[in-house]
Amino acid sequence: MDTEWSAPHGSWASSAARRRNMQAIRSRDTKPEQLIRRLVHAQGLRYRVAAKPLPNLRRTADMVFRPAKVAVFIDGCYWHGCPEHYVPPKTNSGYWSQKVARNMERDRDTNRRLKEADWTVLRFWEHESPDTCALQIAATVSRLRPER
Template sequence: MASSENDAEDWVPPEGSWASSAARRRNMQAIRSRDTKPEQQIRRLVHAEGLRYRVSARPLTSLRRTADMVFRPWKVAVFIDGCYWHGCPEHYVPPKTNSGYWSQKVLRNMERDRDTDKRLIEAGWLVLRFWEHEASDVCANEIVTVVRRRRADRGV
């Protein structure tokens, strides 16, 4: 059953909800957590170089966190972080509405990113992080170089 725009206009947030309006709710629901344009561009370039990987996969099954690209045999986890959600030092702009909630959410995301890096490194993984604003070809070249180097180091 498809909902119409009128349904969204009639939507009322539950009491105590952070969603301040139907428009804000629609906006937040439209934000992708995977398969963003930067991810797709980088994946396309890496794939064209002949490398294969898992998409949105857990590098460690015991850790409930997914990397954007996982090269499991060579223990390389790639994250393409959104400037807003991960607090890019160049592009993050604190929100004007409900800033306390959103700023804390971004801060928690940044803390979780550091914790994820630490856990993966302790498990022998190499973590590559890129910002969504970085040039896709530069990111892809770094990924290809690192994965091929690790593959060669392991004699594959």
């Protein structure tokens, strides 16, 4: 039996180990998201998790406050090109750098589309203080929430 692994044609993974690593990365329910959600929930605010703010926009926000029209994104430093923490990869750097650049462009496009639809977009980096993020989210939602 041949134990050597080779990437399938057109695969993005440069090795079996890299492929396993990339498949294990969460796209939702990350630790920073969970911490911030817990803190926001403790303040009495309710929200949708991993929801589309706009039905015709094929993108999901980490937290959506529909009545207040607030979409919250907790961006990973690597995947979204954090100016403080992003470090270009050493292997397959062309592919990964282009992927991060596309993510950043998609983030800007998402912001633009949501703002055009009168939504407020809040973006935080995963390294930011969860307490500070939760306070800013709560203040924004409270200010924009329609009177009951």
